[in-house]
Amino acid sequence: MKITEIELYHVHIPLKHTFWPTWIPGYPQTHNRFTLIRLVTDDGIEGWSAGTAMGEERQGLGDLLGGYIIGADPTDIDRIQSLLKQAGYLGWLNPWIEPACWDIMGKAQGKPVYELLGGEARAIEAYCSFGELHEPARRVEEILSLMARGFKTFKLRAKAKTFAEDVQLIEEVRKGVGDGPTLGVDANQGWLVSIVDRIPAWDLNRAGDYARACADNGIEWLEEPLDWHDYDGLAALKKASPVKISGAELNHGWDEIKVMLEKDCFHVYQPDATFAGGIAQVRQVIDACHRHDREYSPHTWTNGIGFYINWNLVLADRGNTHPLEYPLEEPSWVPEFRDGLIAPILPDKNAMLWPFTRPGLGFEIDRKMLKKYARRFYRQTTRGLAFKVIREKGLKAALEIKKRKEG
Ligand SMILES: [Mg+2]
Known part of the structure; x- marks a missing residue:
């Protein structure tokens, strides 16, 4: 299985009443904010996950991650863990992305993730x-x-x-x-x-x-x-x-x-x-x-x-x-x-x-709410990444990279 598409969204859900978290004393929190990721595989299976955010600080994350994640096997968790670690060399840690791969694995096997984990x-x-x-x-x-x-x-x-x-x-x-x-x-x-x-x-x-x-x-x-x-x-x-x-x-x-x-x-x-x-x-x-x-x-x-x-x-x-x-x-x-x-x-x-039994992580994204509260800021696909590499490195180098990655 291969990841063939990545989407990243900024999510801002307005609260009806202001929340005053003790962990940021004096700060009025008016929204529930997070970054949302959607991974899609070559079989068309979707995996979702979310990482809490202060605002839109992950705006440039897609550029960094695309090359690491497109083409990776979401069921090879050791490899996914390693890729996320490699991509974190700038200090930008994104462990919240890994659960999206478990979501895919659960859906592929028709089981909730907790069952995959025993x-x-x-x-x-x-x-x-x-x-x-x-x-x-x-x-x-x-x-x-x-x-x-x-x-x-x-x-x-x-x-x-x-x-x-x-x-x-x-x-x-x-x-x-x-x-x-x-x-x-x-x-x-x-x-x-x-x-x-x-x-x-x-x-x-x-x-x-x-x-x-x-x-x-x-x-x-x-x-x-x-x-x-x-x-x-x-x-x-x-x-x-x-x-x-x-x-x-x-x-x-x-x-x-x-x-x-x-x-x-x-x-x-x-x-x-x-x-x-x-x-x-x-x-x-x-x-x-x-x-x-x-x-x-x-x-x-x-x-x-x-x-x-x-x-x-x-x-x-x-x-x-x-x-x-x-x-x-x-x-x-x-x-x-x-x-x-x-x-x-x-x-x-x-x-x-009461436990959920839906395959994957167990939740379902409400598309209406997604449209209302989320703004997509990054999308990359296998084809899109290939064109990007050709544009930036030239056709010869792009073909060589592809050969080496696959070999
Ligand atoms: Mg605590």
């Missing part, structure tokens, strides 16, 4: 992952109303200027919601963005004190308490912490995460396949977590397509009983805009996500 269909509990910092009293109300809709597990964000305010949040929320719900806290210190507000970074002392406050308030896990590359700090924190420490949502795949496992940075590893080297590398992380007796529960906060990609990996990990991160912050970050180009992903009245 998993089976099962219902999974969704945990409600908030994305904003709300006053404790408001957060309590929100949790109580979501509990009435079936949610049992929630993740708060801690991103106040002072330690005291961060502690006050978990104290008041725990007091307000009672012992019933399971609570986690995400400090989002891994990727500390200061383009608007400058919130001071946590150091090991503050993280350690906060982990103890988490234990005092029945918090199950503390997420990303230090910089994503502070392996030694994270390992020291994990050793001393009375609650589970989690992270690695942004780390670049196996090469980084294997070091984190060796240093024992976390109780729970949360690689997102759209950042962490694609499905194949997260698969390696899951296997390593089994060997090291560590847990796996992926980050999913990008968009609906990214959610499906990570959902496949959880379904592939038989016996994984972790609830799955379900991004939700009403009224701004809600299924209609979060999932955008695909049918909204909705848990049932007990917050269970």
Whole structure:
């Protein structure tokens, strides 16, 4: 099988209400933005994937990628991984493209990707992952109303200027919601963005004190308490912490995460396949977590397509009983805009996500929505690439390159 066509799109889905992500303090997010890729094979099979974006920063990506990907076999994942790595030499990492090849493989075999990976269909509990910092009293109300809709597990964000305010949040929320719900806290210190507000970074002392406050308030896990590359700090924190420490949502795949496992940075590893080297590398992380007796529960906060990609990996990990991160912050970050180009992903009245059985990654692109929210900025085909090479290198060189590639 060969990839014969690539399309890249900028997607901008306007939110009805502005979203204020804690991971970019002070920044009003008005759109759900991502880059969408569509690969087509010589058999006419389509593979899709998406990579979260700030804007249209990937405008020039097609020019770089076309020559690497056109003609490649999408079922040869080692080769695809290697090509994406080669194309990333300028520092432009695009692991989010690899899942499109799994989408093709699943469709070619008539199976969902999680089955290709050895998993089976099962219902999974969704945990409600908030994305904003709300006053404790408001957060309590929100949790109580979501509990009435079936949610049992929630993740708060801690991103106040002072330690005291961060502690006050978990104290008041725990007091307000009672012992019933399971609570986690995400400090989002891994990727500390200061383009608007400058919130001071946590150091090991503050993280350690906060982990103890988490234990005092029945918090199950503390997420990303230090910089994503502070392996030694994270390992020291994990050793001393009375609650589970989690992270690695942004780390670049196996090469980084294997070091984190060796240093024992976390109780729970949360690689997102759209950042962490694609499905194949997260698969390696899951296997390593089994060997090291560590847990796996992926980050999913990008968009609906990214959610499906990570959902496949959880379904592939038989016996994984972790609830799955379900991004939700009403009224701004809600299924209609979060999932955008695909049918909204909705848990049932007990917050269970029922498995999909559609071949491939499991979602279907809504062509009407694609037309409405996406703008194609790159298209390349086998023929188009051949003409480009002839134009740039001359006919003789183009024929020679073709011969060598095929030989
Ligand atoms: Mg997180």
